[in-house]
Amino acid sequence: MNSPAPRAAAAPALPPPVTHYENFPVASLLCPPALRRPIAAIYAFARTADDLADEGGASAQQRLADLQAYREQLHAAAAGRPPAPRWAAVFGPLAAVLQSHALPVPLLDDLLRAFEQDVAMTEAGATHADRAALLRYCAHSANPVGRLLLHLYGVQDGPALAHSDAICSALQLINFWQDLSVDLPRARHYLADADCAAHGVARADLAALRRTPHSDALILDCAAWARTLMREGAPLVHRLPGRAGWELRLVVQGGLRILDKVQALGGASLVRRPRLHAGDWLLMLARAARM
Numbered sequence: 001m002n003s004p005a006p007r008a009a010a011a012p013a014l015p016p017p018v019t020h021y022e023n024f025p026v027a028s029l030l031c032p033p034a035l036r037r038p039i040a041a042i043y044a045f046a047r048t049a050d051d052l053a054d055e056g057g058a059s060a061q062q063r064l065a066d067l068q069a070y071r072e073q074l075h076a077a078a079a080g081r082p083p084a085p086r087w088a089a090v091f092g093p094l095a096a097v098l099q100s101h102a103l104p105v106p107l108l109d110d111l112l113r114a115f116e117q118d119v120a121m122t123e124a125g126a127t128h129a130d131r132a133a134l135l136r137y138c139a140h141s142a143n144p145v146g147r148l149l150l151h152l153y154g155v156q157d158g159p160a161l162a163h164s165d166a167i168c169s170a171l172q173l174i175n176f177w178q179d180l181s182v183d184l185p186r187a188r189h190y191l192a193d194a195d196c197a198a199h200g201v202a203r204a205d206l207a208a209l210r211r212t213p214h215s216d217a218l219i220l221d222c223a224a225w226a227r228t229l230m231r232e233g234a235p236l237v238h239r240l241p242g243r244a245g246w247e248l249r250l251v252v253q254g255g256l257r258i259l260d261k262v263q264a265l266g267g268a269s270l271v272r273r274p275r276l277h278a279g280d281w282l283l284m285l286a287r288a289a290r291m
Contacts, residue, residue: 032243035152038101041093042148045074046111048090053115060123064116071112078105101152107144114141122187127203130194131225135169142172153244166233167252173226174255177219177262180270184209195222209271216267223262230255237291249288257284 031039052066073083073091078098083091097103114137120126128134146164150156176183176190183190184206191206199218206215230252237249254276261274276284 031247035244037093038097038152039149041090041097042103042108042145044090045094045108046145048087049112049115053119060119063119067112067116067119071109074105074108074112103148104151107148107151110140110144117141118188121189125187125189127189128192130192134173134190134192138169138172139165142168153240155239160236160239163233163236163239166229167236167248167255168233170226170230170233171251171255173222173229174258174262177223177226178258178269178274180206180219181209181273184270191218191222206270211267211270215270219267219269220263223259227256227259230259234291246288249291250284252291253284253287256287 049067049070052070053063058066070087073087074094077083077091077095080095080099083095098105117137117140128137143165146168147161150160150164173190180191187207189203189206191201195218196203196206199221200214201212201218205212234252237245237252239245240248257276257280258274261276261280262269265272265274
């Protein structure tokens with residue numbers, strides 16, 4: 001969901017917008033003002049962990065060690081201990097939110113587990129066996145963000161959580177299908193083994209970004225799956241009040257519009273990344289208004 005605390009009155013300055021933890025927009029103008037700082041703290045936490053897992057030239061061993069140290073800082077913050085200097089800008093605001101909004105720490109832990117899985121699987125050149133395995137990954141990498149947002153909004157019933165999970169998993173999958181040309185050269189494999197086999201697509205062809213009619217069919221099938229998930233979760237937009245509901249409408253429509261682009265390319269997202277332009281935002285606004 002959004003693509004998902006600082007503090008009280010004298011809270012520290014708002015962290016900068018996240019630009020590369022892409023599943024969800026951060027503290028947008030449509031976000032309820034009282035929740036902008038809490039949401040920004042959550043995103044700063046996720047963005048920094050994403051950097052540890054994915055940026056720079058560190059070895060896999062060093063990345064995993066850094067993520068473990070980061071987890072220890074999370075639990076120190078939850079226990080009320082002061083942050084270490086390295087990540088004080090993250091854990092100072094987050095500690096305030098953990099206290100003021102009673103954020104569920106296991107959800108933040110789940111995000112770290114997903115980053116660790118990415119590092120380990122990339123190092124091993126491992127792949128996901130099937131769609132169920134991909135959804136288990138999404139349950140750690142994306143769904144916690146939506147559940148954290150619902151916690152802040154005070155919406156925690158079973159149907160709302162299920163809809164949020166569907167939206168978040170769909171957004172994660174959409175990121176995968178738009179980023180194939182970036183992920184595959186980095187040995188990040190999010191097209192499942194079972195789907196590749198069903199469409200007769202060889203891993204070697206994917207690694208070489210070799211587009212074929214079979215790879216086109218594979219990508220379009222995966223995009224259709226993500227669209228189905230997004231539609232399953234879309235009723236959640238009617239559960240969130242005011243500005244939060246409007247932001248979620250735009251998140252849903254943004255994901256669907258990227259899928260439009262992926263599907264219009266007919267499988268060419270294997271070799272080039274679709275992007276949204278100004279006209280797409282106008283269309284998304286119109287579609288959001290119709291929801």
